[in-house]
Amino acid sequence: MDKTNLRDERLLADFFAAHQQAIPDNGFTERVMKEVSACGRIVHMRRLSLRLNILGAVGVIALFLYLGVFTETLESINGVFNHVTTFSTNFDPDSLLVMAMLFVHRLPDYLPSPTQFLALALTTIILMTLVIRRVVDGADHGYIP
């Protein structure tokens, strides 16, 4: 360390020693602990709410299974697919695939998050595959001229 630096160090040490400042608590700790307690209560309420939500979701699924709502829903979806198949006899599977790819390609412009985009892309591909399969099945069975 050269002379100038040493002089600077000494000057700063004297300056900070002269400006040393003790900060009394003055109720600061109590204020912090009040906030911490409130924070703890919020965390507890959140955990409780999460547990209740999970319990509720399990209950709803059990009720659905018991009442056979899932089977009904699947049958409805099946009906919708059948309907789509009869209406889409004019499309060939290739154009449906191109449409799906275009849809997936343009979608990111309108969606906020990559996860949502991925979920929608997957759903679209699954739906389009199902439709194509139906169309192909229909052709095999001679429903489509």
Place this chain on the structure above:
Amino acid sequence: MQRLSDIALIAQVVTLGSERAFEQLVRAHQEAVRRFLRRLTAGDEMRADDLSQETFIRAWQHLSDFRQLSGFETWLLRIAYRVFLDDERSLARTPLSLEGENLALLENRAAAPQQPREGVGLRHDLDLALSTLSEAERACVVLQCVEGQSIREIAIIMAMPENTVKSHLLRGKKNLANYLRNNGYNG
């Protein structure tokens, strides 16, 4: 060196969720955190205390993440510095509006007579001198000269390489010494 009592208290907080143990930690370290934040906020005591409070709440929420790689005080000061930077960013984004509460506050301040308080002049000098430094230089100088942290600890607190800390310290101290000499302090 990690204080043994700190480790015991942290263990109590993490394993038992003891608020009493955390209260003792706050009481033991409030001075260092509040002093550091007061110097960073150029002596704004109210803002510094709000930020200190936020620091301890974050510490409470993330105490289980404390890995004892550094001292507890170093860990707290690291949180305090991040809280300060977050606050600076949010202040930069929010323009001050002179309406409602803000206007009333300014009017009250202007109307109230200034009470001379003990040590205010000295603190004003200190904050004035520190305000001539950049944010990073100020933090480095305060951490070393006021809080007595080592260069390694400052690097941990400010999340920057030790060489960067060294150059901030060198520049900061040189500028501060020049400012003090130009303002009548003898070296």
